[in-house]
Amino acid sequence: MSQHRRPPSRRSGRAERNVRRRALIIGAAVVAFGVGVGVWASGDGGGGSAASPAATTGTSPRPSPPPSPTRTYPLSAAPLTIPAVRGHTPARGPGWQPRKTYRVVVSDAELGDEGRLLAGELGLEYAGEDRDVRAGDVRLALNGDEGADPESYSMTVRDGRVTISGPAEEGVFYGTRTLKQEVRGGRGAPEGVVRDEPAKPVRGFMLDIARKHFTAGWIEDRVRELGDLKFNQLGLHFSDDQAFRIESDTHPEIVSAEHLTKAQVRRIVDLAASRHITVVPEIDSPGHLGAVLAAHPELQLKNASGVPTRGAVDISDPDAAELVDDLLGEYAELFPGGPWHLGGDEYAALFASDPEASYPQLAAAAREAHGSGAGVADLATSWLDDRADTVRALGRTPRAWNDGFYRDTEVVPDKEIQVAYWTGKEIGARKPAEYLAAGRKVVNYNDEFLYYVLGEPQTFVYPTGERIYGQWTPRVLRGTDAVPARYDAQILGGSFAVWCDLAGSQTQDQVAAGIRMPLRATVQKLWDPDRPALTWSEFRALADRLG
Numbered sequence: 001m002s003q004h005r006r007p008p009s010r011r012s013g014r015a016e017r018n019v020r021r022r023a024l025i026i027g028a029a030v031v032a033f034g035v036g037v038g039v040w041a042s043g044d045g046g047g048g049s050a051a052s053p054a055a056t057t058g059t060s061p062r063p064s065p066p067p068s069p070t071r072t073y074p075l076s077a078a079p080l081t082i083p084a085v086r087g088h089t090p091a092r093g094p095g096w097q098p099r100k101t102y103r104v105v106v107s108d109a110e111l112g113d114e115g116r117l118l119a120g121e122l123g124l125e126y127a128g129e130d131r132d133v134r135a136g137d138v139r140l141a142l143n144g145d146e147g148a149d150p151e152s153y154s155m156t157v158r159d160g161r162v163t164i165s166g167p168a169e170e171g172v173f174y175g176t177r178t179l180k181q182e183v184r185g186g187r188g189a190p191e192g193v194v195r196d197e198p199a200k201p202v203r204g205f206m207l208d209i210a211r212k213h214f215t216a217g218w219i220e221d222r223v224r225e226l227g228d229l230k231f232n233q234l235g236l237h238f239s240d241d242q243a244f245r246i247e248s249d250t251h252p253e254i255v256s257a258e259h260l261t262k263a264q265v266r267r268i269v270d271l272a273a274s275r276h277i278t279v280v281p282e283i284d285s286p287g288h289l290g291a292v293l294a295a296h297p298e299l300q301l302k303n304a305s306g307v308p309t310r311g312a313v314d315i316s317d318p319d320a321a322e323l324v325d326d327l328l329g330e331y332a333e334l335f336p337g338g339p340w341h342l343g344g345d346e347y348a349a350l351f352a353s354d355p356e357a358s359y360p361q362l363a364a365a366a367r368e369a370h371g372s373g374a375g376v377a378d379l380a381t382s383w384l385d386d387r388a389d390t391v392r393a394l395g396r397t398p399r400a401w402n403d404g405f406y407r408d409t410e411v412v413p414d415k416e417i418q419v420a421y422w423t424g425k426e427i428g429a430r431k432p433a434e435y436l437a438a439g440r441k442v443v444n445y446n447d448e449f450l451y452y453v454l455g456e457p458q459t460f461v462y463p464t465g466e467r468i469y470g471q472w473t474p475r476v477l478r479g480t481d482a483v484p485a486r487y488d489a490q491i492l493g494g495s496f497a498v499w500c501d502l503a504g505s506q507t508q509d510q511v512a513a514g515i516r517m518p519l520r521a522t523v524q525k526l527w528d529p530d531r532p533a534l535t536w537s538e539f540r541a542l543a544d545r546l547g
Contacts, residue, residue: 076190080542081181082520083230083527084534085196093191096157098183102136103127110169111140113274118176122183133161138179140172141165151232152197155179157189170276171197174230181228185545198230200474202443202493203526204280205519206235209260210291211242212454212500216264218508220271227275229523234272235280235341235495239327241290241311242503250330251323253295265334280399281335284343285324286313286383296323301349303358312348315383316365325390332394340396341420344384344404349376370410377406381413388414399443402426402435415439418492422447424478432477436487444474444494450522452515455502465517466536472522473529496522517543 076095078088104119105127106112112128118138119126143154143165150168153175164175178196182189205226207214226234238245243256246265260268269279290311293300299320301312313320328340349359355376356363366379388398399418403426406413419435422445435442444450449472453460474491475482483491496519498511506514520543524532532539 073191076192079178079182079190079194080185080187081178082539082543082546083198083524084532085178085194086528087195088190089193089195090190091158091192093158094160095188095190096136096138096160096162097188098122098124099136100124102138103130103134104138104140105130105132107131107139107141110142111172114169114173114176115140117274118180121180135160138162138164140176142169142172143167149197151201152195153178154196155189155194157191157193162189170232173227173276177228177230181546184547185542198527199529200491200493200526202233202495203231203523204233204235204443204493204495205231206237206280206282206445206495206497208237208240208498208500209245210238210240210500212503213243213245213256213258214508216260216268218512219268222512223268223272223275223277225519226277227272229520230527231519231523232276233278233280233339233495235282235497237282237284237341239283239291240288244291246331246334248327248330250326251292251295254292256291262334269335278337278339279335280337280339280341281331282341282343283324283327283331284341284345285387286315286320286380287311287345287347288343289313289324292323299323301359301362303352304360309348314361315347315379316361321383321386324387328387328390329394332391332396338395338397339399339418340391340394341399342384342387342391342404342417343401344380345401345426346403347380350380350406374410378409378411380404381406381409381411384417385411385414388417392416402430402432405430405435418443420445420495421477422451422497433483433487436483436490440490442477442491444477444491445497446472446477446479446494448479449476450494450496450518451499452497452511452518453499453501454511455505457501462514463518465519465521465540468518468521468525469532469536469539473525475529493526494522 073092073094075090075092077090079085100123103125104115106115106129109129115128116126124138139161141163145167148167149171151171151174153164153166153171155175155178156163162179164172164179166172166175174196178194179189205222207219207222223234243258244254245256245259247259247262248255272279288311293311293313299313299317301309301314303309313324315321349355349362352358359376362376362379366374366376369382370378384400384404391398397418398414398416399420402419402421403423405419407430419440419442421432421435421442424431432442447460449463449468451460452463456462471480473482474494475485475488477483477491496515498515517540524539534542
């Protein structure tokens with residue numbers, strides 16, 4: 001029968017080839033679809049999909065619609081902030097960006113101020129204490145870890161929400177500053193967990209408002225700037241030879257025409273407290289009291305020839321101590337924080353080649369109080385100790401400039417007075433290690449890096465952020481050399497300082513612009529003294545982006 005079959009036509013051959021081609025195309029599509037499902041289902045772009053039912057049973061599965069693919073994300077990068085966060089665990093996810101419908105909620109009533117501030121800054125609803133969990137929430141919480149640094153915090157970005165927690169309010173506040181900077185930088189909060197804490201507990205900025213009057217509004221702007229940068233102390237040097245700049249009820253006669261009212265100072269202190277910044281007052285004595293002495297010339301120090309000594313009070317006169325203690329007591333109510341700067345530097349009597357001969361009344365008072373071997377330096381040391389006792393009785397921790405501590409005296413400076421180390425140029429200068437070896441706690445005010453002196457008098461030059469960023473650390477207390485690492489724990493931190501020796505050299509706005517990058521470099525090295533990850537040009541560009 002086979003020899004009688006009709007041969008296939010050309011048309012039927014083409015049809016058969018078309019059928020085979022269609023089968024190949026369909027098969028390729030099935031393979032491609034199967035691979036695609038495997039990639040999407042793997043979650044992180046790697047690994048294969050599980051074997052299909054057909055492969056395991058040998059039977060044809062019932063047709064089903066393809067699954068909806070899940071989007072994948074690269075591992076997140078650490079946030080870019082100033083100061084830089086010290087730890088970040090990356091994760092895959094979209095991160096978080098603010099939307100008007102999102103809320104800030106708190107788990108603890110104590111965090112209400114931080115929650116309201118953040119909500120206002122990011123344009124979110126503040127919902128108070130709320131246990132309800134909603135999409136987009138930013139939650140602030142205390143974690144109950146009493147043994148941790150109170151300034152530490154963690155920030156978790158996961159599932160479209162943000163949780164900031166810490167052992168105390170200040171730590172949570174710093175977490176909100178990190179989030180604010182991330183949003184301000186335009187990138188939002190990356191997925192993952194930030195764990196962060198400062199290296200140093202004192203991160204300060206000191207402002208000389210005695211030689212130059214700064215408006216309350218300008219100071220408030222600096223408080224906001226300092227808060228966003230995680231500074232925690234603002235020093236106000238408000239009494240000097242040129243002026244006394246804060247209203248006084250006990251001695252109104254000493255107050256200069258341009259000054260801050262107590263109401264203005266209270267607003268500054270309250271604003272600072274809302275940013276977890278302590279305002280540290282300074283009434284410098286027994287030198288730098290010219291404005292006070294202008295109203296009380298009877299208390300001014302005079303040499304053996306009867307010539308008044310500029311700015312120096314006669315520390316042998318009990319009325320001088322009473323006046324200064326009156327002021328310390330009055331301002332304790334205005335400045336409720338812990339540290340109190342007593343000054344103690346540059347007492348002019350000790351500049352004389354023979355202080356005892358030049359100021360016989362001081363020498364006599366020293367011998368009477370401290371024995372036949374005592375001298376003027378002993379009397380100056382006892383003055384400092386007495387003022388330390390005054391502020392300690394008010395619940396304050398005393399601090400004084402390093403050139404207010406004298407070597408080889410019969411009277412030993414109170415060991416609880418913190419050393420504000422700024423110079424190695426004083427008479428009988430001592431290296432920082434000498435103070436540290438004696439067990440003293442030190443705050444770094446290194447004048448070669450951290451002194452912004454208006455008009456650049458003497459050998460001062462305006463400090464640059466780049467030099468601080470590249471060469472300074474809290475252990476560089478004098479010059480450019482670091483003290484041994486064994487003393488690190490005794491160095492509480494540091495403070496950038498603005499001094500107004502030539503007050504007219506710059507306007508307020510010029511000062512703000514001039515200290516902008518030095519402040520950022522300083523806090524970066526106080527938060528983390530290790531070599532920064534960013535180059536200076538990258539750090540400066542980041543500062544510009546964050547505003």
